[in-house]
Amino acid sequence: MKPTQQQIEKYADLAIHTGVNLQEGQPIIINGPIEGADFVRTLARKAYEAGAKDVHVRWNDEDLTYLKMKHAPLEVLENVPQWKVDEVMSYAKDGASILSVYAPNPDLLKDIDPERIAAANKANGQALKEYRDYIMNDKVSWSLVSIPTENWAKKVYPDHSQDEAVSKLWDKIFQITRVDQEDPIQAWEEHNATLRKARAYLNEKQYTKLVYKAEGTDLSIELVDQHIWHGGDTKTQDGKKFNPNMPTEEVFTMPHKDGVNGKVTSTKPLNYAGNLIENFTLTFENGKVVDFAAEQGEETLKLLLDTDEGARRLGEVALVPHQSPISQSGLIFFNTLYDENASCHLALGGAYPTNIKGGSDFDEAQKAEHGVNDSMVHEDFMIGSADMDIDGVLADGTTEPVFRDGNWAIDFD
Amino acid sequence: MKPTQQQIEKYADLAIHTGVNLQEGQPIIINGPIEGADFVRTLARKAYEAGAKDVHVRWNDEDLTYLKMKHAPLEVLENVPQWKVDEVMSYAKDGASILSVYAPNPDLLKDIDPERIAAANKANGQALKEYRDYIMNDKVSWSLVSIPTENWAKKVYPDHSQDEAVSKLWDKIFQITRVDQEDPIQAWEEHNATLRKARAYLNEKQYTKLVYKAEGTDLSIELVDQHIWHGGDTKTQDGKKFNPNMPTEEVFTMPHKDGVNGKVTSTKPLNYAGNLIENFTLTFENGKVVDFAAEQGEETLKLLLDTDEGARRLGEVALVPHQSPISQSGLIFFNTLYDENASCHLALGGAYPTNIKGGSDFDEAQKAEHGVNDSMVHEDFMIGSADMDIDGVLADGTTEPVFRDGNWAIDFD
Ligand SMILES: [Zn+2]
Ligand SMILES: [Zn+2]
Ligand SMILES: [Zn+2]
Ligand SMILES: [Zn+2]
Numbered sequence A, B: 001m002k003p004t005q006q007q008i009e010k011y012a013d014l015a016i017h018t019g020v021n022l023q024e025g026q027p028i029i030i031n032g033p034i035e036g037a038d039f040v041r042t043l044a045r046k047a048y049e050a051g052a053k054d055v056h057v058r059w060n061d062e063d064l065t066y067l068k069m070k071h072a073p074l075e076v077l078e079n080v081p082q083w084k085v086d087e088v089m090s091y092a093k094d095g096a097s098i099l100s101v102y103a104p105n106p107d108l109l110k111d112i113d114p115e116r117i118a119a120a121n122k123a124n125g126q127a128l129k130e131y132r133d134y135i136m137n138d139k140v141s142w143s144l145v146s147i148p149t150e151n152w153a154k155k156v157y158p159d160h161s162q163d164e165a166v167s168k169l170w171d172k173i174f175q176i177t178r179v180d181q182e183d184p185i186q187a188w189e190e191h192n193a194t195l196r197k198a199r200a201y202l203n204e205k206q207y208t209k210l211v212y213k214a215e216g217t218d219l220s221i222e223l224v225d226q227h228i229w230h231g232g233d234t235k236t237q238d239g240k241k242f243n244p245n246m247p248t249e250e251v252f253t254m255p256h257k258d259g260v261n262g263k264v265t266s267t268k269p270l271n272y273a274g275n276l277i278e279n280f281t282l283t284f285e286n287g288k289v290v291d292f293a294a295e296q297g298e299e300t301l302k303l304l305l306d307t308d309e310g311a312r313r314l315g316e317v318a319l320v321p322h323q324s325p326i327s328q329s330g331l332i333f334f335n336t337l338y339d340e341n342a343s344c345h346l347a348l349g350g351a352y353p354t355n356i357k358g359g360s361d362f363d364e365a366q367k368a369e370h371g372v373n374d375s376m377v378h379e380d381f382m383i384g385s386a387d388m389d390i391d392g393v394l395a396d397g398t399t400e401p402v403f404r405d406g407n408w409a410i411d412f413d
Helices: A005-019 A034-049 A062-071 A082-093 A114-127 A129-136 A150-156 A162-176 A184-205 A298-305 A336-342 A364-370 B005-019 B034-049 B062-071 B082-093 B114-127 B129-136 B150-156 B162-176 B184-205 B298-305 B336-342 B364-370
Strands: A027-033 A054-060 A097-101 A142-145 A209-214 A217-223 A251-253 A255-265 A270-272 A275-285 A288-296 A314-319 A345-349 A378-382 A389-393 A399-404 B027-033 B054-060 B097-101 B142-145 B209-214 B217-223 B251-253 B255-265 B270-272 B275-285 B288-296 B314-319 B345-349 B378-382 B389-393 B399-404
Touching: A005 A034, A005 A097, A005 A142, A005 A162, A005 A184, A027 A034, A027 A082, A034 A054, A034 A097, A034 B034, A034 B062, A054 A062, A054 A082, A054 B062, A062 A114, A062 B034, A062 B054, A082 A129, A082 B082, A114 A129, A114 A298, A150 A162, A184 A251, A209 A255, A217 A314, A255 A314, A270 A298, A270 A378, A275 A298, A288 A298, A314 A378, A336 A378, B005 B034, B005 B097, B005 B142, B005 B162, B005 B184, B027 B034, B027 B082, B034 B054, B034 B097, B054 B062, B054 B082, B062 B114, B082 B129, B114 B129, B114 B298, B150 B162, B184 B251, B209 B255, B217 B314, B255 B314, B270 B298, B270 B378, B275 B298, B288 B298, B314 B378, B336 B378
Parallel strands: A027 A054, A027 A097, A097 A142, B027 B054, B027 B097, B097 B142
Antiparallel strands: A209 A217, A209 A389, A217 A255, A251 A314, A255 A275, A270 A275, A275 A288, A314 A345, A345 A378, A389 A399, B209 B217, B209 B389, B217 B255, B251 B314, B255 B275, B270 B275, B275 B288, B314 B345, B345 B378, B389 B399
16 A cells, blocks of 8 residues: 555654754755655655754756766766755755655666766765765764665565555555554654663673674674764764664674774675675775675675775674564665664774764874774675674673674673 | 657657757756656756756755745745855856756745745845846757646646646647647747748837737837847857747847836736736836736735836837737646747846847946846736737838737738
8 A cells, every 4th residue: 555644744753853853943954856755745844844944855866867877978977066065065064954865776877887886976975075074973963764766666575566566665664664653753762762771781891892703704893992882863963862764773883994804794785876786705804805706796896895995994883683673574675774774784984983982073193093994985784694693802801792693692671 | 648758758859959959068957847757857868868968957846845935934035045056057157058847836825925935036036147147148048848737737727637637738738839740840940930030020120119009908118229039949149049938939029128108908817926917907107117906916916026126117028929829729828938929928027138239248337228128037928919909110100010900910921
């Protein structure tokens, strides 16, 4: 069945209040696909009802993206006009919340020359550095939510008709984001409380290192000194709570950019730049990827790793139990927002400065000194599985179990 | 019936080639409603096929416009951020063609406080002055085309179902824009040749004045010295042909801003700023509206007239025979692009500098001296009818018939 207007409204309420936690008098940027016009308009209405002073919708359309990537000359792809930077920065500087409706077609750019994709991504990454800093430092509240689009839904449910696939994906999204519950906002409060316990426990422990063992994975990850675990809701620099991801099941912190060693094998496909990378391995030495291979999309993986210096190092280590509700659905979503919350994962690329004490005030030199990775990209990739064991190493060298057989080895209550 | 893909393609070809006449290597701005996504995407594809180096689509959505006009504080409506100006100017300066898909809901803003609409329009008009100059001086090629939207179609065909109304309006648009003909581009060549004869005749005559007589209308309009009649295709400053309006049936030139006297009565509703103005009269003295009344929308008419000094004066005088195909359809379109081409009309507001010899190079002082009206607005309103007579006054004071009973009194062949 198509979603009812009531479901759409509940979902939009959740995104505006629990997601970005929009305050009276604030502006908001909403990024959304034109295919999701009904939902985006509902978000806009809810935002004004919450007292938004200005709702700026930045529509996107994958058909146009594809046409441009296919036909425009390289110098056009490499040129990000200044007004595009000014557009988002003028809102960010005015304290706007940023709500993105994220629903990429995983196969959008599969026939596009990877060099062209790399060039376009690089240009965007460089031009939008200041904007990215706003987001990664939680200077403003931001949130990602997904809605089904035709291409995405067909990828998740290839054996169903187009309409059925979209309906099934709506149902799944409502279930996973708790919109099917009586009071989703309350359900998120409880969920956030659970994640808060996990991160409090880990923040207390201050493991110096995590050691991963699973089929195809034997990896040791040093955590930075005074690292901070986040998960669930977080706070803007001026103290306003928000939920950056909906759904979210992870707790995550900062690896030391030079402290990763060993080999890791992916357990879910990674959708990057309109292409899928599947069954890949990465080998690390002193933090850096020194070898890699992929059964599918190796060229895209290379493109990702070659973006900049930091793209070959880790910026995030995240723990998600294999029994998470998203994982239990048994589906592969081909959408990082969903798949990352079904699986322990790592991220290639820039770290969140908020994952280390004082990090938001670090300059470049301090970042390097404390092991904070810097990059234009930040790409979560999935490594969790039912047979994954993770040990935590304490400051005194003692080792204790953190995960066993894919799930928490700790009881937080 | 819904339009076939073939019809959509023909229409898009016509807009890209006959409309803006896009050249290899040129950028193009396409303004379009998200409701018309399929058509806009087809335009984008055709533009790249024609060799566009960059297609920049500026999506608009009337639901969002309404929400903003309804809810945003006045200071937000009055503020046009600089990036919005830079966005269009960066393309214009790079020689972009501008293609706008124009399909407003005539009743969109009918419950919005007219003061708020006026404030928003004024802010936009002031901020986009330089951009408007590019268009009004034909510095770049530009074109307007329409497609049915649900709200607009229901206004034209209120007694039909939503789907039927949209289908009927597509049919009507294809007929009027010659898309239903074997070779629409060729059909437009012939049509442009016809209009060329009319404007050549009138340019030769150089009437000093036009005198209008019809039920409710008794008006004398002085034309500026060395005025130029345009109609059908025109040329950019660097000599590239294009058709600014599709459809177009008019020939038009420049009234003297101080030379209009008498009274005129509208014969079709005017859709301005999301509201309809119906059955209105304007009384002119020495070019200026000194009295006005409207059966409906008088407040909106007042808002238009009060925009700026030039909004109370005329910027265009256009001749369209009452037997034009659009007029013969018997429909009121509530869309200026269609209604203006069914009726003799005038425009309140800024004149096209191209309608006077050398006008594109005039500075403010020269404009004033030659009687060129200047304003942020340019609003065509319809005055033609089956009983309209128009006389032309020659330089020697002789009078000759130009229109009789609503149609040309002249045989151009
Ligand atoms: Zn993560
Ligand atoms: Zn991440
Ligand atoms: Zn006109
Ligand atoms: Zn006009």
